[in-house]
Amino acid sequence: MVVDAGGLVEQSKDITTVKHANNRVRYANKPIKKSNRWCKKRRRKVVFPRVREVLRLQQLFVSCREIFKGHGTVPPASDVNKLCNILDKMKPGDVGLSKNQFFKAAGAAIGTHPRVTYTTIYQCSEFSLCIFFLPEKAVIPLHNHPGMTVFSKLLLGTMHIKSYDWVHPKHSMPSSRMRLARLKANGVYTAPCDTSVLYPTTGGNMHEFKAMTPCAVLDVIGPPYSKQEGRDCSYYKDYPYGDGETTAVREEEGECLGWLEEIQVPEEAEMDRIQYLGPQIIQNTTTC
Ligand SMILES: [Fe+2]
Numbered sequence: 499m500v501v502d503a504g505g506l507v508e509q510s511k512d513i514t515t516v517k518h519a520n521n522r523v524r525y526a527n528k529p530i531k532k533s534n535r536w537c538k539k540r541r542r543k544v545v546f547p548r549v550r551e552v553l554r555l556q557q558l559f560v561s562c563r564e565i566f567k568g569h570g571t572v573p574p575a576s577d578v579n580k581l582c583n584i585l586d587k588m589k590p591g592d593v594g595l596s597k598n599q600f601f602k603a604a605g606a607a608i609g610t611h612p613r614v615t616y617t618t619i620y621q622c623s624e625f626s627l628c629i630f631f632l633p634e635k636a637v638i639p640l641h642n643h644p645g646m647t648v649f650s651k652l653l654l655g656t657m658h659i660k661s662y663d664w665v666h667p668k669h670s671m672p673s674s675r676m677r678l679a680r681l682k683a684n685g686v687y688t689a690p691c692d693t694s695v696l697y698p699t700t701g702g703n704m705h706e707f708k709a710m711t712p713c714a715v716l717d718v719i720g721p722p723y724s725k726q727e728g729r730d731c732s733y734y735k736d737y738p739y740g741d742g743e744t745t746a747v748r749e750e751e752g753e754c755l756g757w758l759e760e761i762q763v764p765e766e767a768e769m770d771r772i773q774y775l776g777p778q779i780i781q782n783t784t785t786c
Pocket residue numbers: 641643705
């Protein structure tokens with residue numbers, strides 16, 4: 499089944515609209531023309547972002563600017579807690595999504611895999627704020643975040659998340675590209691839920707998202723991917739740890755382990771980018 503997705507958000511007199519269109523998520527950059535009859539029926543469903551919703555995104559942005567210091571740095575625990583406290587309170591409306599109107603079933607798609615859509619709220623060399631939209635059954639394949647700290651806040655939907663960290667010291671299977679990893683998470687998460695955080699070497703630096711229902715995830719990434727600074731994205735396939743095991747991992751000494759093999763960029767990793775037209779952040783003259 500493909501998914502029509504979209505929310506409807508209008509910002510004061512300068513209307514910004516987020517609406518489902520065809521089979522993709524769309525932010526429409528002009529008001530939707532509607533008949534008087536439509537207005538009468540729908541008037542009560544139009545959502546105006548409240549001041550506190552705009553402020554939450556602004557608070558997140560300002561905190562990110564204070565906290566993320568760029569390449570080779572990891573925020574201290576106090577700053578991680580500060581960002582988590584902000585993100586834990588964030589709701590779909592804070593980034594221009596309406597829960598009631600965000601996703602709408604649109605029929606079956608035959609022979610196609612659901613594509614992920616994303617939008618960037620803000621990006622600089624120290625951090626980025628992005629939203630990923632996953633239709634039902636869409637997958638963001640197992641991938642890494644080298645040297646990065648990533649906060650993920652599931653805003654809408656239910657998804658299965660599996661994540662790994664490398665086992666140190668580096669432990670590789672002889673004569674192969676397999677490397678041993680420790681399973682960090684392997685479970686189902688439903689919004690609203692707490693923010694998850696991954697670090698360069700802990701917290702599940704390699705992760706995979708599988709949408710069980712249409713999902714929206716807000717990611718705060720610091721610093722963002724950069725080939726120039728050695729933070730390119732790699733993709734992996736996981737294999738059972740033990741010989742003849744049929745499960746993905748085997749419990750060993752209280753830990754779940756698996757072998758990860760780096761693979762070419764899978765087809766499911768291709769995403770469509772859309773412009774962000776939700777509540778805007780306000781930048782002062784000091785840019786990061
Ligand atoms: Fe990721």
